[in-house]
Amino acid sequence: MARTDSTGSTWRYRWAHRQNERRQRAFRDADETWRRRDEELRRLRTLAEDFTGSAAAGAGLPLELAGDEVVFWVLPAAQLVEVRHTAVLPAPDLTVAPQGTPMRSRRADGTRIADAGMAVITSRRLVLLGGRGRRDWAYGKMTGLAHDPAAPVTLIQVLDRRRASGVMLPADVAADFRFKLTLAFADAIEQRPAVIAQLDEAIAEHAQLKPFRPGIATPAQARLTGFVPGGRRTVAIAAGIALLVPVALLESDPSDPTSEVAVAATPAPGTPARPAAPAVAGPKRSSGAATPTPARDRLCGAPDNPMGYGFCAGERIREPAVAVCDHLDCVPEFWAGRGYLVQCGDGSVSLAGGSPRACGSHGGVRHTFRN
Known part of the structure; x- marks a missing residue:
C-alpha cells in the first residue's frame, strides 16, 4: 500500500x-x-618535504656533474624549443600554480623544435641531452621563466643567451616537471x-x-507547486493570467456609461453620423480597503518566498537560509558556491554570485537577491 x-x-x-x-x-x-x-x-x-637527489642517479648519463651537484629527476622524452624572436620573460618565482584546463601536446606559438633528447633536473641546472648536443639552463644565470598554460612548454631566459629557449614535454608529465623544477630552483636559492x-x-x-552534507527534505516541506506539472513556472504563468483577466474585463465593463456612449457614437454602416450625447457621470465607485501589495511587487519581481529575498535594494545574501532550496529552484552543487545569492537566466538560483562562472550553464546571471 x-x-x-x-x-x-x-x-x-x-x-x-x-x-x-x-x-x-x-x-x-x-x-x-x-x-x-x-x-x-x-x-x-x-x-616538497621528501624531494632529494643523488649523484648516483646520474650514473650512465653523458653528463659530468660538479662536486656537490646531484640529480633530482630524469625524463627520457623531451624536445628543445627555441623562440623565433627576442622576448622578455617574467622573473622566476616560487608560486605553485594549480593545473587548470588539460594541456594539449603542441608547441607554443612563435617557437620551433630544435632538438630532442633527455631532460635532467639537477641541483644546479636544467639540462637537455639532445642528439645535436647539450643545452644547459643554470639556475644562477636564470633571468626569466614562463610556463605555457595551454601547452606543455616551459621557456627559460638566461644571461649567456640572447633568445629564450626551453623544453616541451609529454602533456601528462608537464605538471610534475614544473613543480620539481620549482623545487630545484628553490633549493638552489635556499x-x-x-x-x-x-x-x-x-x-x-x-x-x-x-x-x-545537505539536509534531508521531508514530505511536510513539499509545496503545492510540486504537485503541478512545471512547478513554480506553471503557477507563475497561471497567476499572471489570473491577474490580467479581471483587468481586461474591468476595462470592457458593459455597465460603464462611457462604454455605452462609445458604442452609441459609432454609426451603423450607411447611417449618417450623429453627435454623441454627453456622457452621464455614473455613481462614484468606492475604493474600499487598500488592496494588498502582490508578493512579486513587494519583492521587486523576485519569486515569492517566505525568507523575503527579493531584487530590491539591500544587502547581498551570502548565507541564505537552510531551507532556501525548498522554496527556490537551486542549481546543482548549490551549496558548493562561495559567493552571494543570484538568479540565473533560466530562473534557477545559485550561490556563486561574484564569480565569472556563476550560472555558466544556466543562462548567466539575471538578478542579485537582496535582503
Missing part, C-alpha cells in the same frame, strides 16, 4: 524523494571534486621552506571549502 500523508496524497513523498536524490547527487559531485584537489595538494606537500609554507596555506584554505 502506498504511503500517504494526512491529506491522503502520495505526491509529497515523491517530491521529497526527488529533492533528496538531487541534493545528494550535487553533494557527491562537489565532494569528489574537493577530495581530488585535497589529495593533489597533500601529494605535492609530501613531495627557499624550499617558502614553497612548503605556500602549500600548507593552500591546504588550510582548501579545507575551509569542504562541501557540507
